[in-house]
Amino acid sequence: DAGVTQSPTHLIKTRGQHVTLRCSPISGHKSVSWYQQVLGQGPQFIFQYYEKEERGRGNFPDRFSARQFPNYSSELNVNALLLGDSALYLCASSAGTFAKQYFGPGTRLTVT
Amino acid sequence: SQQGEEDPQALSIQEGENATMNCSYKTSINNLQWYRQNSGRGLVHLILIRSNEREKHSGRLRVTLDTSKKSSSLLITASRAADTASYFCATRMEYGNKLVFGAGTILRVKS
Numbered sequence: 001d002a003g004v005t006q007s008p009t010h011l012i013k014t015r016g017q018h019v020t021l022r023c024s025p026i027s028g029h030k031s032v033s034w035y036q037q038v039l040g041q042g043p044q045f046i047f048q049y050y051e052k053e054e055r056g057r058g059n060f061p062d063r064f065s066a067r068q069f070p071n072y073s074s075e076l077n078v079n080a081l082l083l084g085d086s087a088l089y090l091c092a093s094s095a096g097t098f099a100k101q102y103f104g105p106g107t108r109l110t111v112t
Numbered sequence: 113s114q115q116g117e118e119d120p121q122a123l124s125i126q127e128g129e130n131a132t133m134n135c136s137y138k139t140s141i142n143n144l145q146w147y148r149q150n151s152g153r154g155l156v157h158l159i160l161i162r163s164n165e166r167e168k169h170s171g172r173l174r175v176t177l178d179t180s181k182k183s184s185s186l187l188i189t190a191s192r193a194a195d196t197a198s199y200f201c202a203t204r205m206e207y208g209n210k211l212v213f214g215a216g217t218i219l220r221v222k223s
Binding site for chain 1: 153
């Protein structure tokens, strides 16, 4: 079975722009979580979605938003990009809200 | 803010030696998990220990959990060059559905 996939792999954006990151969960998994990992730090929780509903939100500004589609894939949107948004964005899928999470390879976002 | 704090921040050992990493956390947890990350890419789940468990083994990995001290340790025995990676502990709270990660330990195994 395919693991969690994320696109794109790398992305370079300019301050003030908008970005959309995509995640496809493992087949049969209904929950997707998003994490931001700044260089040299551990991942920080951004959102969790289950059955298309938001089930958790981390301490991130409203510039960050996400949604989950009927096929359980998910998008993370970030508006008005700041230099500090440069990070590796990780998506994790799980069978349920509290089940073990499987991580994708991440999208590396660079904001210049 | 991050819940867990790993110690040491970096560790360099020779192949065949054992590596021990420690993690401390602040609040009550449902479980604690250890992950490995190679070269800043995706995280690989290593082992999960529940709050009512004290020790768990998986291959060359041994994890202990002391809820009274709010700490955990990960022991990798007979290390290999391929174990070179960053290791993170992550806690799931008693109530809530997110994982809270520490800052990680960078392990380098020299051949």
